[in-house]
Amino acid sequence: xKKRLLMNLTxxxxxxxLVFTVSCAKKPVMSEAPTGVVVDQSAADAAAAEAEAxxxxxxxxxxxxxxxxxxxxxxxxAEFAKKAAAERRFQSQDIHFDYDSSELSxxxxxxxxxxxxxxxxxxxxxxxxxxxxxxxxxxEYNLALGERRAISAKQFLVNLGISESxxxxxxxxxxxxxxxxxxxxxxxKNRRAHFxxx
Amino acid sequence: MxxxxxxxxxxxxxxxxxxYINISDPFLRKSPVAVPDFKLLGGQDAGGDLAxxxxxxxxxxxxxxxxxxxxxxxxxxxxxxxxxxxxxEVNFKNWTVVGAELLVTGGVVISGDGVQLKLRLFxxxxxxxLVGKVYSGQTDDIRRMVHRFCSEISFHLTGKRGVFASRxxxxxxxxxxxxxxxxxxxxxxxxxxxxxxxxxxSPSWSSDGxxxxxxSYVKGNPDLYIKNLKQKQGTSVRFKGVNITPDWVPGQFAxxxxxxxxxxxxxxxxxxxxxxIKRLTKSWGIDVSPEFSPDGKKIAFVSKRAGxxxxxxxxxxxxxxxxxxxxxxxxxxxxWSPDGDKIVYVGVVKxxxxxxxxxxxxxxxVQLTRNAGDNEDPSWSPDGSLITFTSTRExxxxxxxxxxxxxxxxxxxxxxxxxxxxxxxxGNENN
Numbered sequence: 001x002k003k004r005l006l007m008n009l010t011x012x013x014x015x016x017x018l019v020f021t022v023s024c025a026k027k028p029v030m031s032e033a034p035t036g037v038v039v040d041q042s043a044a045d046a047a048a049a050e051a052e053a054x055x056x057x058x059x060x061x062x063x064x065x066x067x068x069x070x071x072x073x074x075x076x077x078a079e080f081a082k083k084a085a086a087e088r089r090f091q092s093q094d095i096h097f098d099y100d101s102s103e104l105s106x107x108x109x110x111x112x113x114x115x116x117x118x119x120x121x122x123x124x125x126x127x128x129x130x131x132x133x134x135x136x137x138x139x140e141y142n143l144a145l146g147e148r149r150a151i152s153a154k155q156f157l158v159n160l161g162i163s164e165s166x167x168x169x170x171x172x173x174x175x176x177x178x179x180x181x182x183x184x185x186x187x188x189k190n191r192r193a194h195f196x197x198x
Numbered sequence: 199m200x201x202x203x204x205x206x207x208x209x210x211x212x213x214x215x216x217x218y219i220n221i222s223d224p225f226l227r228k229s230p231v232a233v234p235d236f237k238l239l240g241g242q243d244a245g246g247d248l249a250x251x252x253x254x255x256x257x258x259x260x261x262x263x264x265x266x267x268x269x270x271x272x273x274x275x276x277x278x279x280x281x282x283x284x285x286x287e288v289n290f291k292n293w294t295v296v297g298a299e300l301l302v303t304g305g306v307v308i309s310g311d312g313v314q315l316k317l318r319l320f321x322x323x324x325x326x327x328l329v330g331k332v333y334s335g336q337t338d339d340i341r342r343m344v345h346r347f348c349s350e351i352s353f354h355l356t357g358k359r360g361v362f363a364s365r366x367x368x369x370x371x372x373x374x375x376x377x378x379x380x381x382x383x384x385x386x387x388x389x390x391x392x393x394x395x396x397x398x399x400s401p402s403w404s405s406d407g408x409x410x411x412x413x414s415y416v417k418g419n420p421d422l423y424i425k426n427l428k429q430k431q432g433t434s435v436r437f438k439g440v441n442i443t444p445d446w447v448p449g450q451f452a453x454x455x456x457x458x459x460x461x462x463x464x465x466x467x468x469x470x471x472x473x474x475i476k477r478l479t480k481s482w483g484i485d486v487s488p489e490f491s492p493d494g495k496k497i498a499f500v501s502k503r504a505g506x507x508x509x510x511x512x513x514x515x516x517x518x519x520x521x522x523x524x525x526x527x528x529x530x531x532x533x534w535s536p537d538g539d540k541i542v543y544v545g546v547v548k549x550x551x552x553x554x555x556x557x558x559x560x561x562x563x564v565q566l567t568r569n570a571g572d573n574e575d576p577s578w579s580p581d582g583s584l585i586t587f588t589s590t591r592e593x594x595x596x597x598x599x600x601x602x603x604x605x606x607x608x609x610x611x612x613x614x615x616x617x618x619x620x621x622x623x624x625g626n627e628n629n
Contacts, residue, residue, distance in 0.1 A: 100507070100528060136551065138544050138574050139618060140400060140443045141500055141507055141530040143413075143420060144456065144463050144486040147440050151461075170419060171440055175376075175397050 087197060090118045094192040095153060100137065102148035104156055108193075112153060115195065116160040128168050129153050130194040134187035135174045146171030153193040168198075218357040219265055226603075228267035229355060230297050232322075233257050235271075235279040236304035239316070245308040248337060249279075252304060252315060255344040259362060260302075262384055263352065264583055264601040269298055278303045283318065285327050293322040300328075302351070313337050317347040319354065328354050341386070349625070358581040363625040366577075366586065367391075367401035367410055368597055371615035378412055380427075383579070383622075385597070385611030391427065402444045403623040404451070409470065411444035411453055422455055424472060435472040439463075443487045447494050454478060454488035454497060465499055478512065479519075489532045489541075498522065498532040498541055509543055511558070523556060525563060531575060535602070536582040542566070544574050553587050555604075566604030575618055578602075580625040586610060588618045 093115075095108035104112065119125065131150030133142040150169035158164050179186035219229065233256060236249040260266040276292040283303035293301045305316035312334060319329040329350045333343035345362035352360030361383040369376050372390070378401045381388040392398050396416040403410060409432070411424045422441040425432035435441045439458030446453045451470035456463050465488045467475040479485040484502040491497070494514075501510050506527040512519045523529040528546035535541065538558070545554045545563070551572040556563035567573040571591035578585055582602060589598045592609070595616040600607040611617075 135572075136549050137528065137546060138530040138551070140487045141484070143399075143440060143442050144484040144500075147458060147463065148484060169439070172397075175399075175415075 086118055087122075090115055091195055091197055094194050096188060097149055097191045097193075099134070099187070099191065100145065102131075102145065102152045104152055108153075109156065112156045113160065116157050116162055119157065119162050119166065126166050126168070126198040128170055128196045128198050130176075130196065131169065131171045132176060132178075132190055132192050132194060133174045134190040135177060136187060137174065139173060142173035143171050146173045149191075149193050153195075219355050223603075226265055226601075228265055229299055230267050230269050231260060231300040231302060232269050232274060232293055232296065232298035233260070233271075233302045233304075234274050234277060236306050237279040237283050238308075239305040240307045240309070245306050245313070248308065248313060248340065249304070249306040252306060252340050252344055255341050256302065256304070256317075256348065259345055259348040259384065260351070263348075263360060264606055265356070266351075269296060273297075283316070285318070285320065285325070288320065290320070290322045290325045293320075298322050300351075311336060313340065315340070315343050315347075317344075319347075319351050341382075352581065356581065356583070358583075359625050360581045361579040361584060361622075361625065364580050365407070365623045366597070366610075366620050367403060367623070368588075368620040369399055369401065369618045370613065376618075378410065379617075380410075381611060388611060388613055400443055400619055401621050402446055402453070403621060404446045404453075404470070405449050405624050407623045409446070409451075411446065411455070413442045413444070422472070424453070424470060433470075433472040435468065445488050445490055445497075448490055448492055449494065454490065456486045456488070465497070478514070487531060489534050491534050492536055492538045498534055500530045500532065509541065509556075522558075522560060523563070524560075529554070533576050533578055533585075535578050536580055542576040542578065542585055544576065553585070553604075555602075564604070566600065567607070570607070573598075575620055577621045579622050586620045586622065588620060 093111055095104070095111050097103070119127070129150040131146035131148065133146050137145065147169060150171060154167045154169050157167060177190045179189045219226065233253060236253050238245050238249055257268050260268050273296045275296060276289060278288060281287055283305045288301065288303065299322060301320040301322050303318045303320070307314040307316070313336070315333045317331050317333070318327060320326065321328055331347055331350060333346065335343055348362045349359045352358060352362070364383045365380050366383065367378060367380050370379050375395050376397050376399060377390055377394065378392040378398050379388050379390050391410070392414070394414050394416040396414055398412055398414040401410050401412045408428065409424060409426055411422060413420050414423055417436065419436065420440050420442050422435035422444055423432060424434070435455070437457050437459035440456060440463065442456050444453050444455040452467060452475065453470065454465055454467050457466050462482055463485050464477050465479040465485050466477050469475060478488070478497060479499065479501070481501060481503045484507065485499060487500045489498045496511055496513050498509055498511050500507050504521060507530050508521055509523045509529050509532045510519055510521050522541065523543070526545045526547050529543055531544040532541045533543065540555055540557055542553060542555045545552055551574055552568055553566040553573045553576050554563040555566055566585070567587070567589070571589050573587050573589045576585050576587045584599055585602055586597055586599050588595050595618050596612070597610040597617045597620045598607055599610045
């Protein structure tokens with residue numbers, strides 16, 4: 001990333017340098033023009049017009065450069081945004097479990113495959129997998145169940161080739177519910193493994 | 199506080215030669231006791247408030263037991279506060295006629311900033327003095343003095359010292375965190391003992407009441423902490439994975455807990471310093487919540503080895519394991535009765551969380567709570583007469599109390615936040 005930015009900057013500077021070189025080369029011509037003692041008005045006018053044209057050209061070139069740089073930056077922003085979105089998705093997409101279960105559903109497996117792809121693209125990332133439970137169980141057992149959920153998710157990722165050393169698990173049992181209502185929807189939301197990029 | 203047993207003053211103390219009350223009898227009839235006003239001894243007028251306070255503490259403590267009924271004062275014929283509190287001065291017919299089988303008289307002597315309590319327990323039918331004690335201390339020792347006498351009454355009636363010297367540890371929310379608190383057996387004087395600003399769970403008392411073990415996330419991971427309450431020092435067990443659900447070996451500086459550093463949750467035996475002695479379970483999957491039998495020879499624990507969470511018992515000498523609970527698909531949080539013959543636990547049926555009790559031989563189970571919120575965390579009083587548990591029957595989770603057979607369910611204490619995970623200490627006089 002940084003390397004490319006540096007290269008772009010170098011190219012931009014080189015182009016600017018070229019513009020300056022061109023304008024300098026024209027200067028000797030200008031100084032040759034007023035040969036007589038009396039300055040020829042028309043010659044002076046012509047020189048001024050030429051200078052004006054040059055300035056215009058220079059401005060246009062600069063505008064073009066600016067536009068190019070902006071476009072480049074926008075492209076980079078878009079790329080960056082895409083990456084950020086992928087990371088956000090990685091962290092925001094919880095996988096869910098049935099009541100008192102740490103088994104992975106087909107949906108969970110699909111999501112985990114997507115997460116594995118992202119982890120392959122982002123090899124320097126470490127992840128904490130949090131296991132959570134709903135509160136329709138007992139505190140201590142849920143600490144154990146939450147860990148089984150996190151371990152299920154971790155094992156699936158390891159089986160897909162993600163290095164075990166990049167994945168840690170932590171159980172929060174029923175201590176960190178997302179939804180506080182006593183409804184099936186809320187309980188389902190709370191029975192989850194959550195992924196946090198460290 | 200100095201306690202004096204003055205045999206010479208009460209020459210007719212007799213040893214108990216009667217059958218004890220069976221406090222686990224579900225059809226237990228409460229013993230009717232009369233507790234008339236205490237007498238101000240020494241002639242001075244001061245001390246009226248103290249005398250009233252001492253009597254109130256006594257009445258509340260006796261009512262708390264669940265096996266004593268204090269008769270209404272309005273029905274009393276005799277006034278020992280006027281006529282006298284000693285055996286010679288009591289007319290026992292006046293007490294049997296109002297239905298009292300037992301009579302407690304009290305006398306208060308104020309001397310400087312100290313106070314002396316003279317307490318007697320009489321059998322009104324045999325007209326005998328059962329217990330007589332004199333307690334001396336500061337005026338703010340009144341509660342402890344009276345509770346010591348209650349232990350004597352309890353011992354006389356049940357053969358056990360009762361709950362009066364024990365305390366409860368529990369978890370309460372404090373600013374979105376969970377911290378450990380302790381309070382007296384009756385919910386008085388709650389005091390915060392951890393300030394970790396984290397999730398702190400599962401307090402467990404050592405037999406001597408000197409140590410608490412608990413799990414806390416204070417360093418990010420659920421780790422085990424073993425803390426001496428007085429010396430404010432201790433150790434931690436911080437393996438990878440969970441370090442949870444401690445339970446002390448009765449009478450020893452050692453405890454069992456679930457650790458998962460091996461990649462699988464197993465129950466281990468640890469020294470009080472947190473060193474692993476050995477692994478106690480060998481089964482893939484969830485093994486959690488160890489609970490020692492009172493003799494320390496067995497553990498009850500929760501395992502999912504049969505597909506659903508169920509309570510198992512492991513004999514630590516023969517290494518045999520057997521399943522205890524078969525009814526229902528979710529049975530957790532075992533707590534072994536002090537007599538060793540029953541286990542109280544939590545069962546979840548159709549999303550309803552309730553307390554159940556089962557015999558060690560599998561008899562029962564009997565449901566103790568129903569239609570009253572979620573009920574969790576059962577814990578036995580050290581004499582086996584009462585069970586505390588937490589319930590959401592009033593909305594927010596609070597600590598409740600019931601008799602060992604599920605009777606007289608009532609809230610133990612009212613304080614800010616939500617309370618969970620209550621656990622009785624053994625009855626230690628030095629608590």
